[in-house]
Amino acid sequence: MSEIAGPLGEALAAVTSSPFAAIALTLWAFLAGAWLFVRMGRPVWCPPVLLSAVILAVGLVLLRYPIEQYRLQAHWLTVLLGPATVALGIPLYQQMHHIRALWKPVLLLLPLAATLAAFYALALAAVLGASPEALASLAPKSVTAPIAIGITEQLGGSVPLMMAGLLVTGVVATWCVDVFGRRLRVTDERIIGLVLGLNGHAIGTVRAFEISPLAGAFASLGMGLTGIFTAFMLPFAFRLWQV
Amino acid sequence: MVVLRGFLILILFFLLGEAVRVLLGLPVSGGVIGMLMITAWLMLRGTISTHIAQASQALISVLVLLIMPGLAGVFFLADQFSGQWLAFGVALVLGTFLSVLTSLLLMRHAADQDSGHE
DSSP: OOOOOHHHHHHHHHHHTSHHHHHHHHHHHHHHHHHHHHHTTOOTTSOHHHHHHHHHHHHHHHTTOOHHHHHHHTHHHHTTHHHHHHHTHHHHHHTHHHHHHTHIIIIIIHHHHHHHHHHHHHHHHHHTTOOHHHHHHHTTTTSOHHHHHHHHHHHTOOHHHHHHHHHHHHHHHHHHHHHHHHHTTOOOHHHHHHHHHHHHHHHHHHHHHHHOHHHHHHHHHHHHHHHHHHHHHHHHHHHHHHO | OHHHHHHHHHHHHHHHHHHHHHHHTOSSOHHHHHHHHHHHHHHHHTOOOHHHHHHHHHHHHTHHHHHHHHHHHGGGOOGGGGGGHHHHHHHHHHHHHHHHHHHHHHHHHHHHHHHHHO
16 A cells, blocks of 8 residues: 555555554454444344454455554554453452352363363364364364464464354354254253353353343353363373374 | 553463463463463452452453454465365364254253252
8 A cells, every 4th residue: 555655655654554553443343343233233143253353354455454564563452362361360250159159060061061162173174184283273263362372372273274263163153052042942041151151252252241141251151261271171182192 | 540550460460470381381371371360369369459350341341352353364364274174164163063062961951950959
């Protein structure tokens, strides 16, 4: 976008070389996605994060914003994922009484459910002949992004590919919980929330908060515990597997 | 100012988590260790100050904004994975399908048993 010469071109170059151009574009896409989601009547199959990501990608193409330059400048936003992960510990503490009330299924079955969430996909991908790099990118598919980025980097996967996996998993999990929950007549909002959080990470958790605050609380719990457990389990499991 | 004080505490726990990660050679990100440490710290204190609660709420509410730069990169993925898309897609969709079904049944069974004992 720097074909224009003269003072106007200089001004444009100054604007686009500032990280605020990337931040403004991201912020705008975030708000536009949220707005569009409400206008579409809050569809379960199309969460706002998907809309925002598509709008951002289209914006980058239309503005001829090089993706590498964008990624470099948007780093000012993504570094905040560190403290944001720490922040997930606060709802965990605030919901401690809920964990105590339903501690048996949560603490006994969550590690199993979290393991299966990774295992099913890994087994299917391995059978279908996916490369080791693709497997490493696929493994943290049910883990919330700030934790999943760390896991994928440790396993030697590709972060953009992992992000694609997160997006698909979040959307499919939200939809599956909706359909299966009705079919199996699961009415307990604590279970619905827990399953949404442990399979669909942040995208499922956002959906759970739409159902009720109780479901949302259990989704944060499921998301947090799955993230912690998977973060500890996967690198060790991969190390054992490669020996 | 209240939010900034909470933000400072979250950043300090993140840095602490990073330090512990490197010192112990753990395979987990510093953010996760910081999250566990702040949860343990709050449980020991037994109370949470409003500035931490507000700062964490503010950060969690913009979580989607923070992961968007990464998600946008999905649409610009190079052709290096062109042969993998079928395996990747089937594993994701079918795997998630099976995982949701299993965890729903597992959790319902456990909750039923739990309430049956009361």
